[in-house]
Amino acid sequence: PLTAEINARGHLTIGGCDVVELVAQFGSPLYILDEFTFRTACRQYQDTLQQTYGGEFLVLYASKAWNCLATCALAHSEGLGIDVASGGELYTALSAGVPASHIYFHGNNKSPQELLYALEVNCTIVADNWLELERLAAYAEEHDLSTPPRVMLRLTPGIECHTHEYIRTGHLDSKFGFDPQQFPELLQFAKAHPELDWVGLHAHIGSQIFEEQPHLDLCDVLVDWLAQAREAMLPMRELNVGGGLGIRYVESDNPPAIAHWTKAISHQLSQACQQRHLPLPKLICEPGRSIVGPAAVTAYTVGSRKVIPELRTYIAVDGGMSDNPRPITYQAQYTALCANRMTTAATETVRVAGKHCESGDILLSQVTLPPLQANDILVVTSTGAYNYSMASNYNRVPRPAAVVVCEGEANLILQRETYADLVAHDVLPLRLSTPAP
Ligand code: LLP
Numbered sequence: 001p002l003t004a005e006i007n008a009r010g011h012l013t014i015g016g017c018d019v020v021e022l023v024a025q026f027g028s029p030l031y032i033l034d035e036f037t038f039r040t041a042c043r044q045y046q047d048t049l050q051q052t053y054g055g056e057f058l059v060l061y062a063s064k065a066w067n068c069l070a071t072c073a074l075a076h077s078e079g080l081g082i083d084v085a086s087g088g089e090l091y092t093a094l095s096a097g098v099p100a101s102h103i104y105f106h107g108n109n110k111s112p113q114e115l116l117y118a119l120e121v122n123c124t125i126v127a128d129n130w131l132e133l134e135r136l137a138a139y140a141e142e143h144d145l146s147t148p149p150r151v152m153l154r155l156t157p158g159i160e161c162h163t164h165e166y167i168r169t170g171h172l173d174s175k176f177g178f179d180p181q182q183f184p185e186l187l188q189f190a191k192a193h194p195e196l197d198w199v200g201l202h203a204h205i206g207s208q209i210f211e212e213q214p215h216l217d218l219c220d221v222l223v224d225w226l227a228q229a230r231e232a233m234l235p236m237r238e239l240n241v242g243g244g245l246g247i248r249y250v251e252s253d254n255p256p257a258i259a260h261w262t263k264a265i266s267h268q269l270s271q272a273c274q275q276r277h278l279p280l281p282k283l284i285c286e287p288g289r290s291i292v293g294p295a296a297v298t299a300y301t302v303g304s305r306k307v308i309p310e311l312r313t314y315i316a317v318d319g320g321m322s323d324n325p326r327p328i329t330y331q332a333q334y335t336a337l338c339a340n341r342m343t344t345a346a347t348e349t350v351r352v353a354g355k356h357c358e359s360g361d362i363l364l365s366q367v368t369l370p371p372l373q374a375n376d377i378l379v380v381t382s383t384g385a386y387n388y389s390m391a392s393n394y395n396r397v398p399r400p401a402a403v404v405v406c407e408g409e410a411n412l413i414l415q416r417e418t419y420a421d422l423v424a425h426d427v428l429p430l431r432l433s434t435p436a437p
Pocket of ligand 1: 062064065083106204206207208242243244245287288289385386
């Protein structure tokens with residue numbers, strides 16, 4: 001889906017911009033976000049729902065995948081709402097001009113300050129536990145609110161899916177959401193607290209999922225809860241099926257297309273509601289990875305080479321686990337290209353290492369590329385999701401810059417951090433800043 005081509009110089013272009021020139025202009029490493037791919041994914045979700053779902057719907061961009069002003073503004077400009085998972089993500093979405101009415105606030109341990117912030121700006125709060133419900137109810141009772149806070153209930157659906165165990169969230173032994181066995185008590189609580197607007201139900205089963213069946217099962221489970229709520233005289237009007245659609249990182253990955261996945265969910269939910277004679281709820285989904293993941297690449301500059309005879313060749317680049325912690329965290333696999341040698345045959349199999357003081361800082365454990373030399377530009381693809389958003393300053397490496405590219409134009413969206421930025425929040429106590437006697 002990336003608008004990638006090869007130009008007359010044999011260089012990779014994205015969004016009509018020569019990647020080698022982008023690195024020369026904006027520095028290395030560099031995140032490059034392809035606006036067209038991002039927008040296309042947003043449209044595929046919305047168009048499919050428009051064509052296949054008879055009721056109202058809303059697509060939320062799960063901004064945890066890459067939360068910054070530009071990504072929030074892009075999603076908003078496509079008509080998407082924003083899923084935020086902290087006060088900081090909420091602040092960023094609001095600063096990008098997203099109205100609170102289009103923001104849904106998640107989290108299994110929102111602090112009192114975060115809850116207060118959410119209540120003040122009046123976004124939808126996806127309640128995750130009893131403590132939160134009690135705090136919300138107490139707040140609403142104490143304050144004379146003109147509009148009751150919008151609250152959704154997140155439940156753990158007990159659905160297993162095949163993905164890395166760290167990113168599975170739907171199974172019962174999960175830190176997220178209410179135990180569905182407590183649903184009757186939750187409904188009682190909701191009825192006892194009409195000062196809160198009980199908007200609907202939410203569940204999320206995990207991330208980087210390729211099978212459709214778990215989400216179809218989830219639709220059935222959600223509709224079943226919706227029916228129970230109705231029977232208890234609590235008509236809720238929104239169902240949020242979460243996110244989780246996987247993307248292709250390497251050739252062997254075969255995720256369903258966005259349109260296919262969305263259509264399947266839309267049909268399943270409609271059918272389940274019909275069978276139970278329920279009016280169609282507003283269908284909400286909140287994809288992150290499938291919107292922004294394929295839309296960005298990371299460009300690195302090749303540095304040192306270490307050849308271990310008869311064993312392996314290591315090629316080191318000028319970034320690593322600080323800008324992409326996914327390989328070391330989840331054994332995630334990626335695909336790489338040499339942006340300045342796109343017409344050279346790939347003949348050398350190497351291991352691409354990062355620059356950090358950590359043996360596990362390997363970006364690609366084995367990849368076949370054109371023979372690389374120092375100063376070549378190595379591009380790792382599909383790095384839009386959970387790269388920048390999980391980046392760190394390990395080894396005090398400044399975070400890279402990011403640009404958005406479209407139709408031959410590149411615009412900076414994140415400034416490269418400087419060494420001064422790195423110490424900007426450091427405090428040197430006076431006692432330590434005076435020379436030793
Ligand atoms: N909604 C909720 C409540 C979530 O927890 C998540 C992701 C999403 C939506 C978006 O899921 P997506 O469409 O992006 O799969 N850091 C991990 C992924 C963590 C996912 C966390 N929750 C990784 O790099 O693979």
